[in-house]
Every structure is written in C-alpha cells, then in structure tokens.
Amino acid sequence: MKTKSNLKNIVNKNQIPVGPFHPLLEEAEYFNITVDGETVVDIDMDTGWMHRGHEFISEQKTFTQSIYLVERICGICSTSHPLAFVHAIEDVDNIEIPMRARYIRTLVGELERIHSHLLWAGLAGHFIGYDTVWMWAWKYREPVLQMFEIISGNRNHYGIMRVGGVGKDVDTASIPELNKILDTLDKKMDMIAKIVNDDPVLRSRLIGVGVLSKEDAIDYCAMGPTGRASGVRGDVRKDEPIDAYDLVDFNEITTENGDVYDKTVVRVLEIIESVKICRQCLNKLKIIDGPVLNNVKEISAGEGIGRYEAPRGEVFHYVRTDGTNRPVRHKVRAPSFNNIPTFQASCKGIPIADALITLAGVDPCYCCTERAIRVVNKKNNIDLLKLSRDKTANIRRNL
Amino acid sequence: MADYQEFIEKMGSKIKVEIKKKRRLYFQVKNDDILEVVDYLFNKMKCRLSTATATETYHGVEALYHFSDDKTGNYYCPRVIMKDKENPEMNSITPMIKGAEWIEREMAEWWGIKFIGHPRPIPLLSRNHPKAPNKPMRCGR
Numbered sequence: 245m246k247t248k249s250n251l252k253n254i255v256n257k258n259q260i261p262v263g264p265f266h267p268l269l270e271e272a273e274y275f276n277i278t279v280d281g282e283t284v285v286d287i288d289m290d291t292g293w294m295h296r297g298h299e300f301i302s303e304q305k306t307f308t309q310s311i312y313l314v315e316r317i318c319g320i321c322s323t324s325h326p327l328a329f330v331h332a333i334e335d336v337d338n339i340e341i342p343m344r345a346r347y348i349r350t351l352v353g354e355l356e357r358i359h360s361h362l363l364w365a366g367l368a369g370h371f372i373g374y375d376t377v378w379m380w381a382w383k384y385r386e387p388v389l390q391m392f393e394i395i396s397g398n399r400n401h402y403g404i405m406r407v408g409g410v411g412k413d414v415d416t417a418s419i420p421e422l423n424k425i426l427d428t429l430d431k432k433m434d435m436i437a438k439i440v441n442d443d444p445v446l447r448s449r450l451i452g453v454g455v456l457s458k459e460d461a462i463d464y465c466a467m468g469p470t471g472r473a474s475g476v477r478g479d480v481r482k483d484e485p486i487d488a489y490d491l492v493d494f495n496e497i498t499t500e501n502g503d504v505y506d507k508t509v510v511r512v513l514e515i516i517e518s519v520k521i522c523r524q525c526l527n528k529l530k531i532i533d534g535p536v537l538n539n540v541k542e543i544s545a546g547e548g549i550g551r552y553e554a555p556r557g558e559v560f561h562y563v564r565t566d567g568t569n570r571p572v573r574h575k576v577r578a579p580s581f582n583n584i585p586t587f588q589a590s591c592k593g594i595p596i597a598d599a600l601i602t603l604a605g606v607d608p609c610y611c612c613t614e615r616a617i618r619v620v621n622k623k624n625n626i627d628l629l630k631l632s633r634d635k636t637a638n639i640r641r642n643l
Numbered sequence: 644m645a646d647y648q649e650f651i652e653k654m655g656s657k658i659k660v661e662i663k664k665k666r667r668l669y670f671q672v673k674n675d676d677i678l679e680v681v682d683y684l685f686n687k688m689k690c691r692l693s694t695a696t697a698t699e700t701y702h703g704v705e706a707l708y709h710f711s712d713d714k715t716g717n718y719y720c721p722r723v724i725m726k727d728k729e730n731p732e733m734n735s736i737t738p739m740i741k742g743a744e745w746i747e748r749e750m751a752e753w754w755g756i757k758f759i760g761h762p763r764p765i766p767l768l769s770r771n772h773p774k775a776p777n778k779p780m781r782c783g784r
Contacts, residue, residue, distance in 0.1 A: 292768035465692045465742030484716035549667060549718050562696050577694035585745055634773035
C-alpha cells in the first residue's frame with residue numbers, strides 16, 4: 245500500500261549508476277548507489293563484464309603453459325598470480341626451491357608491491373583532484389619498472405616463475421645498478437611518507453572517510469592493506485613465510501582506524517618495508533651462488549594450495565592434479581574478490597562525494613575478480629560485443 | 644600438527660580426514676554437520692574464510708571450503724560431497740560469514756549447487772547477462 249511515508253521514501257531516494265564504464269574505474273564495473281539526499285543508503289554491485297575464462301583455460305594447459313596464462317590475469321599482480329600458482333603445484337609434492345631462486349622470487353614480488361602501491365597512490369590522488377600526488381607517485385614508479393627491465397627484460401609480465409624455482413637468474417653484475425636505483429627510491433619514499441603524514445589536503449580529505457570497522461573487516465574476510473588498516477593482522481609473508489620471507493627482516497604494518505587515510509598510510513609504509521626487503525635480497529644475491537631451478541620431472545596426483553601476499557592481499561590458487569602434466573581443477577581467488585564486498589559496510593552512511601574515493605580505497609582489481617567467466621559457445625556464433633551492449637541496455641531498463 | 648590434533652579430536656566423528664600434511668588439513672564433512680564445523684573454525688578458532696572451490700568428480704559435485712588460520716599459517720579445508728549430480732544442494736554458510744556470499748553465489752552459478760539458506764541467491768557474474776550460461780564450468784567434464 246502506498247502510504248504517505250512510503251511515498252516520501254520513494255521521492256527522497258535516488259539511484260546513481262556508476263559504470264559500467266566510468267572515469268573512476270579503469271576497468272568495466274557497475275555500481276548502483278542509492279542515496280537519500282546526499283547520503284549513501286545502499287550500494288549494489290553488478291559484476292561480470294569481462295569474459296576471460298582463466299580457470300577453464302588453465303585446466304586445458306600444461307603447468308608451464310598455465311604460468312604464462314595466470315600471469316595475464318592481472319597486469320599489476322603479474323608476479324603474485326604465477327607465484328601463488330607455482331606454490332600450489334609445489335605444495336602437492338612439497339618441492340624444495342634453490343636458495344638463490346627464493347631470493348629472486350622475493351625480490352621480484354616486493355618490487356611488484358612497490359610499483360602497485362605507487363600506482364594506487366597516484367590514482368587515489370587523481371580521484372580526489374590532487375594531481376600533484378598522481379604525477380609524483382607515477383614519476384617514482386618509473387625507476388621500479390626500469391629495475392624489472394634490468395632483472396627480467398620486461399617492464400611487466402616478467403615470465404620468470406617456474407615450478408621448482410625461477411627461469412631466469414639475476415645478473416650479479418647488474419646488482420650495483422639495482423642498488424643505486426633503490427638508493428634514490430629510498431629517499432623519495434621517505435619524502436612521500438612525510439607528505440602523507442603532514443599534507444593538510446590529504447588529511448582533511450581522507451581522515452574519517454569510508455571507515456571499515458574491525459568487526460566488518462573480519463566478517464567480510466577482508467585482507468591485505470584493506471584488512472590491516474582496520475586492525476586485522478594477517479600477512480601471508482609472516483603467517484606462512486615461503487620463498488625468502490623467513491630469511492629477511494621486515495615489519496607487518498597495521499593501523500586501527502579503517503578509513504581511506506589509514507589505507508594510504510599502510511601502503512606507503514609497506515613500500516618502505518619492501519625497499520628494505522629488496523636491499524636484503526640484493527645483498528644476498530651478491531654472495532649466494534648456485535642453481536635457480538630444480539629439475540621437476542613430474543607432479544603426482546594430489547591437492548595443493550598456493551598463496552602469496554599480493555599488493556592487495558592474499559592471492560589464492562588451488563590445484564588438483566591427477567599425475568598428468570595439467571591440473572584437473574584450478575581455482576583462482578584474487579584479494580579483490582573478498583575486499584570489494586566490504587563496500588556494503590564502508591559506503592553506507594557516507595556522503596556521495598566520498599563514495600568514489602572509498603570505492604578506490606580498497607585498490608579494487610576487477611579483472612582479477614572476474615577472472616573466470618566462460619561463455620559456452622557451441623556454434624561459434626555469439627557476438628560478445630552485442631552481448632555486452634544488450635547487458636548494458638538491460639541495466640538501463642531496470643534503473 | 645598439534646593444532647590439527649586438537650581440532651580433529653574436538654570434531655570427532657563429524658569429520659573424516661583425507662589429507663594431513665604440513666600446514667594443510669583436508670577433511671570430509673556431511674552436509675548436516677558443515678554449519679557446526681564452520682562455526683567452530685570461524686567463531687572459536689578465529690579462522691578466516693579464504694575462499695571455496697567447487698568441482699565435479701565421479702562421486703558427485705564437491706564444495707571445498709578453505710579456512711586460513713592466520714596465527715599459525717595452517718589451512719583447514721572442509722569438503723562437502725553432494726552425490727545427486729542433477730540437483731546438488733547443501734547448507735549455506737553465508738548467514739554465519741558475510742564473506743562467503745560472493746563465492747557461494749559464484750559456485751551456484753557455475754556449478755549448479757543450491758545453497759539452502761543463502762540470503763541473496765542471485766547470479767554473481769551473469770546477473771544481467773542476455774544469454775546467461777547454464778552451469779558453464781560443468782559443461783564438458
């Protein structure tokens with residue numbers, strides 16, 4: 245029955261569509277934000293804009309082929325996914341890794357963390373209209389990509405992870421140059437940490453915005469900087485130290501407030517810790533010699549879990565093997581899959597103007613989240629572009 | 644292994660251990676007992692639900708949950724096997740753990756598992772899809 249108060253609710257509440265293609269979102273994603281006046285009262289997410297089929301394709305490939313496939317799940321986490329995948333296969337048979345390879349894996353993983361956090365810091369600055377932060381953060385990300393090029397030959401998608409070690413050694417002659425780049429990076433990261441601590445614009449724009457409470461972070465199983473900024477400790481590098489993480493010294497960063505400012509602080513301090521880890525790895529690589537890859541001839545039937553602390557949180561891969569050279573089941577779960585639903589808790593009750601930076605605050609990766617949609621196309625006549633347009637039209641009709 | 648032993652003794656006949664190795668415990672649970680086991684893992688042991696994996700085997704359709712004990716680095720993996728491949732159904736753990744909502748919706752969509760008691764049983768990835776696939780991950784297995 246349409247009572248007076250019901251009608252008032254209907255009149256006051258408006259739906260604001262964000263996406264599927266929106267300047268805030270580097271990837272396709274759709275949020276339907278319900279507002280009462282300027283206050284967000286509900287948020288609904290509609291995923292499924294990228295048809296990628298990674299899990300299914302992986303089950304048709306050999307282990308080595310799948311490494312290259314999972315590397316392409318995400319452009320930013322192109323070390324985390326293959327690393328978690330090889331950890332999962334190594335977990336089936338408890339395969340040991342040569343010491344030098346352990347340090348190389350750790351080095352590349354930490355460089356990825358630095359470049360990912362700098363990329364996020366730049367985007368976050370851009371989203372709040374503070375483009376100086378964007379330009380500076382991306383400027384200092386560039387030397388990290390140069391380090392990747394020196395180590396692997398590529399600025400992204402490094403292609404060096406293998407079951408039993410790494411496929412490419414770090415040239416010892418390049419270590420002084422890598423250390424020199426780290427020296428310049430160290431000073432700049434200290435400067436960025438001071439800016440985050442002191443800048444009145446950042447503080448007034450981010451403190452108290454999009455708070456995720458500790459209880460909600462636990463309920464939603466949030467992870468990575470999203471969980472740690474809410475006081476929920478948990479870092480795969482400390483909890484299950486694989487590779488060289490039990491051999492290097494670093495701190496796990498946690499804060500208590502759960503707002504976007506704390507998420508920024510956690511990431512910036514993590515960059516400083518990562519630089520510290522990289523330096524220790526390079527120092528060890530100067531003195532440790534030996535092979536970087538164990539010759540793994542076959543994988544027995546079994547089940548394996550592999551995980552790695554990606555920049556956004558725990559990347560999880562599960563494989564089931566049957567004794568052949570391919571997985572019979574390969575499950576991939578990126579951290580954004582658990583972190584994105586926290587919007588239900590952190591966005592409600594905040595002004596619409598704060599909603600977008602709150603959405604960006606978890607550093608969401610939608611192509612990771614939607615890694616596995618598969619379109620069954622028996623007659624080879626499905627036009628994906630038309631499907632995408634029809635889907636957008638469906639949403640528009642239902643608004 | 645000591646942590647596992649306490650858990651195994653506490654759960655008794657409710658679980659059937661399948662694989663026990665360093666930092667990994669895989670065990671089978673009946674659908675009737677899954678909520679009690681998950682309650683113990685999540686609320687008593689303070690484990691975090693990492694994700695869940697569904698698959699289809701000769702024995703039926705499986706849902707394998709992955710709980711991480713972040714204090715020790717151990718993984719607890721309860722497995723529910725649904726023998727009715729045409730209409731697999733099991734109890735939902737989402738009313739207990741909000742973080743399970745998306746993964747159970749995904750498993751329902753891709754593998755055709757019906758989660759009894761799920762508060763929002765709508766497709767996760769093909770909600771507005773004009774030609775939503777029908778149990779796509781089971782096709783061709």
